[in-house]
Amino acid sequence: MPANQTASLVATNDIRDIKPPVAIPGWEWLWWTLTILVAVALLVWAWRHWQKRRTQVPLVPPIPAHLRAKQKLQEALALLAQPKPFCILVSDTIRGYLEERFTFHAPERTTEEFLYELQGTDRLTRDQKESLGEFLQRCDLVKFAKYEPGEPELRDLHGSALRLIEETEPLPEPTTSGKNQASRITHHETADSR
DSSP, rough: OOHHHHHHHHHOOOOOOOHHHHHOHHHHHHHHHHHHHHHHHHHHHHHHHHHHHHHHSSSOOOOOOHHHHHHHHHGGGGGTTHHHHHHHHHHHHHHHHHHHHHOOTTTOOOHHHHHHHTTOOOOSSSHHHHHHHHHHHHHHHHHHHHOOOOHHHHHHHHHHHHHHHHHHOOOOOHHHHHHHHHHHHHHHHHHHOO
């Protein structure tokens, strides 16, 4: 046999096994990419939805200090039969109100320290300072000296506290509708006078 034929026979007899299927790259990364894109889209949607809801929530304006103090004084009336708790609540209400309204450091000071600090300020009138000093000293008698006043005296303390709040509460801001009406009236009067 010629060498040529022998070589071709050997070549044809050399059969190799079938190769396993080749995985086509791309489908797996495509699914991972799509999953990540969907997750990012959901996060963006959720963030925008949260931002939109946050801007839609109406902010409740805080209750002014004088209104909260009046409310606490009203609640204190339920304690008229218990002089010490009544005086503690009324005194703490006034101290808290003055701290918030005028930035005095009333709650963490003794009455003497507070009254001394109060003398150096012009935020209260002289009569208000005197009335406040008398009020706090009367409350201290009940709180610390075990003095038990009757209901009329407790109602007088309550009235003093309420009066101080009413005298020092901020003035209401003028409404813009009042200004507009005044300007319309003035404009109307000047047009009629022509």
